[in-house]
Amino acid sequence: MKKNNTSKLVLISLCVGVNVIGALIAVALKLPIFLDTIGTFIVAFLFGPMAGVITGILSYSITTLTFDPYALYFIPSQIIVGFLAGVLYRKGAFKKKAIMPFSTLLIASCSAFVAAIASAFVFGGITSSGNSIIVMYLNSLGLGLVPSVFITQILTEFIDKMIIVLLVFNVIKVMPKNFNFQN
Incomplete structure (x- = not known):
């Protein structure tokens, strides 16, 4: 049991590092995607929602x-x-390839909604993210700030989360089977 808890803590720590590095790369290169939830997805899939939340917060x-x-x-x-x-992972929402995009869209939409509120009302649509360029472009077309932020957030979150979910499934596939992750 003790080895199992140590393994979990080590993996959670590594996943926090992966998130931070992903965010650093996205911010430094001004990418229109975020790459900051790779570790959160891995931990949430393997250990459940509360472990995913803790990973994201850290x-x-x-x-x-x-x-x-x-x-x-x-x-x-x-x-x-x-x-x-x-x-969603525990409920089997990622088991079938046909359902996976809808599960990812649900996560991306909820995340985008919350992020768009912060982006629009706290920062006026301009953040450290590369998607600020898209916000400025849509705003210059006359869409208005709030719709520009919401459209950009939903689009970039969905693309980001689809890339991450596909990556995470491939990472989980190659993880050693003897690495016991039972809750």
């Missing part, structure tokens, strides 16, 4: 303190991702 706390002060305002988005990923 990741964004470190990100806020080290290189991206904007991240603090997006912690609620990480909480939603960790929680929904864990719940």
Whole structure:
């Protein structure tokens, strides 16, 4: 039992690091996707929703303190991702390839809604993310700030989360079978 808990803590710590590094890459390169929930998905899929939530909170706390002060305002988005990923995975919402995009869209939409509120009302649509360029473009077309932020957030969140879910399934597939992750 003790080895199992140690293995979980080590993997959660590694996944927090993966999230922070993913966020750093996305911010440094001004990518229109985020790459900051890879570890959150892995932990949520393997250990459940609360472990996913904790991973997301720790990741964004470190990100806020080290290189991206904007991240603090997006912690609620990480909480939603960790929680929904864990719940939906446990309910089998990712087992069939035909259902996976809808499950991912649900997570992305909920996350995007919360993130869009922070982006639009706290930061005026301009954050450290590369998707701010898309927001400015849509706003210049006359859509208005709030619709521009919401459209951009939903689009970029869905693309980001689909990439991450596909990546996470491949990572989980190659993990050693003797690495026991029972709750």
